[in-house]
Amino acid sequence: MVVIGAGVYGAAVTASLTRRGARVTVVDAGAPAGGTSGATFSWTNSSGKRPRSYHDLNVAGMAAHRRLAAEVPGCDWYHEGGNLEWAADDAGRDALRKKVPTLLEHGYEARWLTRAEVLDLEPDIDPAQLPPDEIAYFPREGWIEPARLIGHLLSRAIRSGAAELVHDDPVTALELTAGTVRAVQLASGRSLPADAVVNCAGPQAATVAKLAGLALPMRNTSGVLVYTSPVAVSVSRVIHAPQMRLRPDGGGRLLLHPHDDSAAQSVVDKALDAARALYPGLRAAGVESVRVGERPIPGDGLPVLGRVAELPNFHFAVSHSGATLCLHAGDLVAAEVLGEDQTDALAPFRFERL
Numbered sequence: 001m002v003v004i005g006a007g008v009y010g011a012a013v014t015a016s017l018t019r020r021g022a023r024v025t026v027v028d029a030g031a032p033a034g035g036t037s038g039a040t041f042s043w044t045n046s047s048g049k050r051p052r053s054y055h056d057l058n059v060a061g062m063a064a065h066r067r068l069a070a071e072v073p074g075c076d077w078y079h080e081g082g083n084l085e086w087a088a089d090d091a092g093r094d095a096l097r098k099k100v101p102t103l104l105e106h107g108y109e110a111r112w113l114t115r116a117e118v119l120d121l122e123p124d125i126d127p128a129q130l131p132p133d134e135i136a137y138f139p140r141e142g143w144i145e146p147a148r149l150i151g152h153l154l155s156r157a158i159r160s161g162a163a164e165l166v167h168d169d170p171v172t173a174l175e176l177t178a179g180t181v182r183a184v185q186l187a188s189g190r191s192l193p194a195d196a197v198v199n200c201a202g203p204q205a206a207t208v209a210k211l212a213g214l215a216l217p218m219r220n221t222s223g224v225l226v227y228t229s230p231v232a233v234s235v236s237r238v239i240h241a242p243q244m245r246l247r248p249d250g251g252g253r254l255l256l257h258p259h260d261d262s263a264a265q266s267v268v269d270k271a272l273d274a275a276r277a278l279y280p281g282l283r284a285a286g287v288e289s290v291r292v293g294e295r296p297i298p299g300d301g302l303p304v305l306g307r308v309a310e311l312p313n314f315h316f317a318v319s320h321s322g323a324t325l326c327l328h329a330g331d332l333v334a335a336e337v338l339g340e341d342q343t344d345a346l347a348p349f350r351f352e353r354l
């Protein structure tokens with residue numbers, strides 16, 4: 001099997017394929033986690049995701065992270081600290097008042113907290129920044145460190161002897177005969193014979209699909225991530241404040257995710273100012289780096305997963321929200337590659353609908 005792309009999807013598919021007994025070569029144009037998975041907010045959630053099948057897929061994705069984290073001693077990439085969300089205007093409050101009951105109807109954990117209850121969870125927030133009540137809390141949400149997860153999944157697969165990683169060698173062509181992919185050609189000149197190929201190329205998935213003669217419509221967008229210097233401030237969970245989103249990151253850093261998708265200095269400055277207003281202890285924090293990530297968004301916004309009808313040994317594992325979905329969706333795709341019937345689970349996410 002050849003897996004194209006070593007982001008969260010490629011790593012998850014590789015891990016699942018090898019666990020199920022396949023031999024895999026995973027190929028990346030650069031380094032593992034060097035694509036979108038290295039520049040993402042990576043909040044694990046199913047917050048306002050429609051239709052219901054997509055919501056359920058995300059909930060299953062959250063559960064898969066929880067299971068893996070429980071199974072791996074010393075797991076250091078999964079942080080189920082919950083998410084706090086509140087609004088500052090009527091439109092925002094109305095949206096939240098609709099979202100919380102809908103999620104509860106779906107059996108998703110959510111509850112309303114008061115300002116005092118939030119301060120028990122996040123004592124370093126300036127109380128004046130919080131409304132007195134109607135602060136939504138989603139305790140099962142959290143965030144992952146994608147690079148650590150990818151490292152774990154790939155190293156386990158490679159150590160088992162069932163996977164090989166080829167990096168810094170882009171896929172440039174696919175050899176097709178009689179409606180079947182036979183081999184994957186790399187820029188280095190190497191040719192990898194393949195029984196099956198899985199396209200996990202994230203924002204470049206359309207380019208790889210084109211090599212197979214398939215037109216995959218994508219409407220990728222970019223997003224900005226601002227990494228602060230390490231700070232001695234207590235931030236323990238994902239925060240959706242009206243002005244911006246933030247969460248803890250490794251080594252005491254915070255990751256700020258402005259609503260504005262421009263990386264202009266004014267946007268970065270505004271994000272830091274908003275974070276400082278929310279957590280006054282951030283006064284001394286600086287910006288360590290700014291990254292722009294490209295969201296891999298299929299044409300209708302929903303994932304593209306599984307086998308292609310007209311090219312049955314070519315498979316997709318491409319979506320936005322891949323940080324949440326990768327383990328579960330990657331496992332469904334891998335199972336289908338190896339002949340398991342995933343008709344029901346994958347029906348809403350087939351390439352052919354596009």
Ligand SMILES: Cc1cc2nc3c(=O)[nH]c(=O)nc-3n(C[C@H](O)[C@H](O)[C@H](O)COP(=O)(O)OP(=O)(O)OC[C@H]3O[C@@H](n4cnc5c(N)ncnc54)[C@H](O)[C@@H]3O)c2cc1C
Nearest residue numbers: 005007008009029035036037040043171202223293322324
């Ligand atoms: C700003 C931002 C915020 C986000 N926030 C969230 C969030 O809060 N929660 C969430 O769940 N998701 C979020 N996402 C989405 C999530 O990060 C992505 O869905 C996920 O990282 C995609 O992973 P991937 O493995 O598909 O792609 P990538 O990580 O991009 O991996 C694809 C790999 O394919 C390789 N590749 C491409 N072309 C070729 C080729 N021709 N040959 C060989 N290799 C190739 C690339 O080098 C790359 O390493 C966010 C994304 C962004 C940008």
